[in-house]
Amino acid sequence: MSGDYRPDTVLAHAGRDPKAHKGAVNVPVYRASTILMPNLATLDAKETLRVRYARRGTPTTHALEEAVCALEHGDHALVAPSGVMAISVVLISYAEPGAHILVTDNTYAPVRKFCEGVLRRMGVETTYFDPAAGAEIEALIRPETGLIWMESPGSQTFEIQDVKAIAAIAKRRGVTTAIDNTWSGGHFFKPLEVGVDISVQAGTKYISGHSDIMLGTIACNAACYDRLREIYLRFGVCISPDDAFLALRGLRTLSLRLRQHYESGLMVAQWLEQQGEVIRVLHPALPSSPYHNLWKAQFTGASGLFGMVIHEQDRTRLARMFDGFGLFGMGSSWGGFESLMTPTNPAANRSATHWDPNGQTIRIHVGLEDPRDLINDIRAGFDRLR
Ligand SMILES: Cc1ncc(COP(=O)(O)O)c(C=O)c1O
Structure with missing residues (x-):
C-alpha cells in the first residue's frame, strides 16, 4: 500500500x-x-x-x-x-x-x-x-x-x-x-x-x-x-x-476492536483496584502501575489483557469463583471478542527474577461484552469466595 x-x-x-x-x-x-x-x-x-x-x-x-x-x-x-x-x-x-x-x-x-x-x-x-x-x-x-x-x-x-x-x-x-x-x-x-x-x-x-x-x-x-x-x-x-x-x-476491524478492549479493560481494571479482594492490578495503563510511564512513552493504547493478584489462594474457594462465572471463560489464548479469566503461576517460569506476590495471580482478558456486565460477573465471583 x-x-x-x-x-x-x-x-x-x-x-x-x-x-x-x-x-x-x-x-x-x-x-x-x-x-x-x-x-x-x-x-x-x-x-x-x-x-x-x-x-x-x-x-x-x-x-x-x-x-x-x-x-x-x-x-x-x-x-x-x-x-x-x-x-x-x-x-x-x-x-x-x-x-x-x-x-x-x-x-x-x-x-x-x-x-x-x-x-x-x-x-x-x-x-x-x-x-x-x-x-x-x-x-x-x-x-x-x-x-x-x-x-x-x-x-x-x-x-x-x-x-x-x-x-x-x-x-x-x-x-x-x-x-x-x-x-x-x-x-x-x-x-x-x-x-x-x-x-x-x-x-x-x-x-x-x-x-x-x-x-x-x-x-x-x-x-x-x-x-x-x-x-x-x-x-x-x-x-x-x-x-x-x-x-x-x-x-x-483491529483498531476498532482494540479501542473497545482498551476502554472496557481499563474500566474493569479501575473497578478491580477498588475491591477489597484484590491486592493489586497488573495493568500498565493504570497510574498505579510501576510501568505506567514506560507504557505511556511507548504505547498509544492498551489491549484487553491484564492481571491481578488477589488475597484468596485456597483452591476450593477459587474453584467456586471460577466455576461459577457466567461470562468469563477459562482456557488458553486471548485476544478474541470473548472475556476470559484464568489463574496463573508465573513463578514457575522464572530464573533470573522472582515472582512472589503473596496472593493468587490471575490473568484477565476483557472482551467486547458490556464491561458493566463483566464487573457484575466478577463481583458475584468474589462473593462466592466467602
Ligand atoms: C504472548 C504470547 N506469545 C505467543 C503465543 C503463542 O501463540 P500461538 O498460541 O498462536 O502459538 C501466545 C499464546 O498464548 C502468547 O500469549
Missing part, C-alpha cells in the same frame, strides 16, 4: 487489490498446491516468480504478509501456522553452535522451553534477563550474543520493557533484536519504529480477534529478511489460505 495514510486507513486497505481479482473487495481464497506454468520458458524462470508453488505462498497469503508489513511498519513479513512457530523461526534463525542469546525472564513459557529443549541441544546458550533491565542489558552482551528477545508487556505479569533503550544498545553492539508484540496487536506499539529488528505476533490473538484460527506473524527490516526467510522456507512453513483470509478479515 503506497501513500502516507493513518493507521485505520491502512488497516482498511492494506493487502487488497480488487483490480487483480475481478473487482472483489477481498483477496479470494486461493486454495492451491500446484501452480501450472504456461510454458517451458516460464518454468525455467520459476525462481523469478512470486507464485510458483503454494507452500511458497499464494495471492491470499501474500496479501496477509503485505497487510502485516503495513501494520507493523516493516520492510517484509512472513506468516506462520501459529505464534509459537513464528517465534521458533526467529529463534532458530539465530542459532549457531557457540552462540548466545538473551531472553527476557517474563517471556511466554514455550519460548523458554524452546531455548532449553531445542537451542541448548544445538549448542546455543540462553541467558534470561530482568524485564526491568533497560540500557543495563549491555552488561550481559557477549561477543557471541546474536539475539535479544523481548516481550513487552509480559503476558502474565505485564512488565513494560524499555524497548528503545535495549534496541539502541543492541544496535551499537551489532546484536539483532526481536520482540513479541502480540499484546499491542501491532496497533498500539510499532517496535520497528523504535529500532527493533523483528516484531512477532501470535496472530491467533488480536489479528484474528474471533478465537477461530491459529496464526503467527513476523515483520522485520530488510537486513533480517533473508536469514529468516531461509529458515522459513527450509522448514516448509506455510499457512492455509482460509486462515489467511480470516486473518485479513480480522485485520480490517
Whole structure:
C-alpha cells in the first residue's frame, strides 16, 4: 500500500487489490498446491516468480504478509501456522553452535522451553534477563550474543520493557533484536519504529480477534529478511489460505476492536483496584502501575489483557469463583471478542527474577461484552469466595 495514510486507513486497505481479482473487495481464497506454468520458458524462470508453488505462498497469503508489513511498519513479513512457530523461526534463525542469546525472564513459557529443549541441544546458550533491565542489558552482551528477545508487556505479569533503550544498545553492539508484540496487536506499539529488528505476533490473538484460527506473524527490516526467510522456507512453513483470509478479515476491524478492549479493560481494571479482594492490578495503563510511564512513552493504547493478584489462594474457594462465572471463560489464548479469566503461576517460569506476590495471580482478558456486565460477573465471583 503506497501513500502516507493513518493507521485505520491502512488497516482498511492494506493487502487488497480488487483490480487483480475481478473487482472483489477481498483477496479470494486461493486454495492451491500446484501452480501450472504456461510454458517451458516460464518454468525455467520459476525462481523469478512470486507464485510458483503454494507452500511458497499464494495471492491470499501474500496479501496477509503485505497487510502485516503495513501494520507493523516493516520492510517484509512472513506468516506462520501459529505464534509459537513464528517465534521458533526467529529463534532458530539465530542459532549457531557457540552462540548466545538473551531472553527476557517474563517471556511466554514455550519460548523458554524452546531455548532449553531445542537451542541448548544445538549448542546455543540462553541467558534470561530482568524485564526491568533497560540500557543495563549491555552488561550481559557477549561477543557471541546474536539475539535479544523481548516481550513487552509480559503476558502474565505485564512488565513494560524499555524497548528503545535495549534496541539502541543492541544496535551499537551489532546484536539483532526481536520482540513479541502480540499484546499491542501491532496497533498500539510499532517496535520497528523504535529500532527493533523483528516484531512477532501470535496472530491467533488480536489479528484474528474471533478465537477461530491459529496464526503467527513476523515483520522485520530488510537486513533480517533473508536469514529468516531461509529458515522459513527450509522448514516448509506455510499457512492455509482460509486462515489467511480470516486473518485479513480480522485485520480490517483491529483498531476498532482494540479501542473497545482498551476502554472496557481499563474500566474493569479501575473497578478491580477498588475491591477489597484484590491486592493489586497488573495493568500498565493504570497510574498505579510501576510501568505506567514506560507504557505511556511507548504505547498509544492498551489491549484487553491484564492481571491481578488477589488475597484468596485456597483452591476450593477459587474453584467456586471460577466455576461459577457466567461470562468469563477459562482456557488458553486471548485476544478474541470473548472475556476470559484464568489463574496463573508465573513463578514457575522464572530464573533470573522472582515472582512472589503473596496472593493468587490471575490473568484477565476483557472482551467486547458490556464491561458493566463483566464487573457484575466478577463481583458475584468474589462473593462466592466467602
Ligand atoms: C504472548 C504470547 N506469545 C505467543 C503465543 C503463542 O501463540 P500461538 O498460541 O498462536 O502459538 C501466545 C499464546 O498464548 C502468547 O500469549
